[in-house]
Amino acid sequence: MRAVAVSAFGEQPQLMDLPQPEPGPGEVLVRLAAAGLNPVDWKIADGMFGDAKPASFPLVLGTDGAGEVVGIGTGVRRFTVGDAVFGQFQRPEQGGGSYCELAVADENSIAPAARSVTYATSAALPTAGMTAYNLVEETRVSEGLRVLIVGATGGVGTLATQLAHGRGADVIATARPVNADLMMTLGATETVDHTQGPVADQVLARHPEGVDVLLDLTSGPEEFDAMTRAVRDGGTAVSTIGSADADALTEKNLRGFNFANRPSPQLLEILAGQVDAGRLTVLVGREVPLEEAPDALELSRSGRARGKTVLAITG
Ligand SMILES: NC(=O)c1ccc[n+]([C@@H]2O[C@H](COP(=O)([O-])OP(=O)(O)OC[C@H]3O[C@@H](n4cnc5c(N)ncnc54)[C@H](OP(=O)(O)O)[C@@H]3O)[C@@H](O)[C@H]2O)c1
Numbered sequence: 001m002r003a004v005a006v007s008a009f010g011e012q013p014q015l016m017d018l019p020q021p022e023p024g025p026g027e028v029l030v031r032l033a034a035a036g037l038n039p040v041d042w043k044i045a046d047g048m049f050g051d052a053k054p055a056s057f058p059l060v061l062g063t064d065g066a067g068e069v070v071g072i073g074t075g076v077r078r079f080t081v082g083d084a085v086f087g088q089f090q091r092p093e094q095g096g097g098s099y100c101e102l103a104v105a106d107e108n109s110i111a112p113a114a115r116s117v118t119y120a121t122s123a124a125l126p127t128a129g130m131t132a133y134n135l136v137e138e139t140r141v142s143e144g145l146r147v148l149i150v151g152a153t154g155g156v157g158t159l160a161t162q163l164a165h166g167r168g169a170d171v172i173a174t175a176r177p178v179n180a181d182l183m184m185t186l187g188a189t190e191t192v193d194h195t196q197g198p199v200a201d202q203v204l205a206r207h208p209e210g211v212d213v214l215l216d217l218t219s220g221p222e223e224f225d226a227m228t229r230a231v232r233d234g235g236t237a238v239s240t241i242g243s244a245d246a247d248a249l250t251e252k253n254l255r256g257f258n259f260a261n262r263p264s265p266q267l268l269e270i271l272a273g274q275v276d277a278g279r280l281t282v283l284v285g286r287e288v289p290l291e292e293a294p295d296a297l298e299l300s301r302s303g304r305a306r307g308k309t310v311l312a313i314t315g
Contacts, residue, residue: 003100004293004311005058009047013061013099013294021096021104022071028079028107029071030089033119035098035290036064037309038127038155042297044092055092061293063090065098066113066122067314078107078265086113086122087268098123099293101313111268114275121282122272124308128155129271129282130263131240136163138259139213139236143168148203148230151217152188153179155308156240158283160215161186166279172211174199186281200230210235218303219243228254283307 003018023029041061043049066086069079079085087110089098096104113122135156141147141164149164151157152173164171165187173188180191192202203211210232217240219227224243231237237249237256249256274280285307288296296309 001101002290002313003058003060003097004062004290005060005095005097005099006045007058009045009055011045013045013297015291015293016058018058018060018100020102021094023073023076023104025074026076026107027073027104028069028076028085028110030065030067030085030103030105030110031070032065032067032089032098032101032103032123032313034066034123034287034313035062035100035293035311036066036123036126036128036155037293037296037300037311038063039300040127041097041099042301044090045297053092056095059092059095060097060100060103061297062098062100062311063088064123064126065089065103066119067103070102076107079110084113084115084119085110086119086272087111087126087265088263099290099311108265109263111265111272114272116276116278117282120284120287120310120312121275124155124282124284124310125271125275126263126268127261128308129159129280130267131156131259131261132159132163133267133271134262135160135215135238135240135259136167139215139238141167141169141213145169145212146172146207147213147215148172148192148199148211148227149215149217150174150194150199150219150227152183152191153307154217156217158183158186158307159280160217161188162280164215165189169213172203182283198226200227203230212236214238215240216243217241221245228252228256284310286310287312
């Protein structure tokens with residue numbers, strides 16, 4: 001089968017012809033129609049998680065995917081052949097990922113796909129959607145709170161903006177002018193152009209009292225520290241890329257943490273339900289064929305994604 005994989009950490013991703021995987025007990029074999037690209041895909045290829053995540057090679061890249069169940073292992077209860085599913089397929093120890101034609105997933109890593117959207121849209125949802133959902137949940141975003149989302153125009157940010165708005169919060173979203181209208185359509189109350197000077201200064205100029213919650217998806221440690229100036233005393237500041245320093249936050253009387261995602265099949269079902277109910281829009285920014293995954297990963301690495309990139313695998 002066709003797959004995009006690396007032969008070692010740090011090697012260039014390449015289109016390869018790899019053997020079809022077989023589902024073990026509790027596992028499902030899925031013919032993927034589409035794979036969703038996340039920044040974590042190139043971080044894994046780079047070996048960024050090192051020994052924390054043992055891997056076997058060639059390592060198929062990609063976490064997210066959607067397609068049709070074509071085989072089930074023993075003991076599988078939740079699915080049968082022919083089901084339309086979406087979810088997470090990353091299994092580095094087995095060399096498995098989602099940038100391929102046939103992928104194996106634990107049955108608890110996938111869920112029935114939303115009925116109202118294409119496989120391409122479903123493939124864009126799992127990691128970014130569960131991250132966005134857990135972020136607003138764990139920071140207790142609720143009615144009347146002011147939430148600043150930094151990196152709002154990407155995969156996680158566009159979904160977090162909608163979910164925070166859905167909970168009645170006022171969302172300040174970072175966006176270049178070209179993306180400002182889009183973010184307002186998704187539920188932002190206002191936007192801040194992160195290319196026009198420090199975001200914290202711009203926010204404080206409009207709201208001297210500060211924001212209640214900072215969801216920061218892009219800032220390195222120093223920038224994150226500067227960004228927390230925009231958070232009110234006693235507020236909450238979270239980084240998705242490990243930039244939060246617990247001691248520094250405590251000193252500033254802020255609640256905060258480095259976010260770690262907690263995926264679950266229930267969460268996938270909630271997200272698919274919200275998509276079908278028209279409450280959540282998944283923005284597919286670009287759809288490219290599987291063999292263009294190496295170039296698409298390079299673009300993701302540059303940090304300039306708008307919405308999600310999806311790899312089309314089978315029609
Ligand atoms: N900890 C976890 O479990 C977890 C889970 C999911 C994601 N993440 C991480 O969270 C980050 C975001 O993920 P994603 O999927 O949303 O990424 P993405 O789709 O690649 O989006 C990145 C977005 O950030 C914007 N951006 C870049 N630099 C910025 C800056 N200085 N200020 C404001 N916006 C900026 C970009 O917009 P412009 O091009 O317009 O600047 C782009 O829209 C990634 O590093 C990812 O690995 C972590």
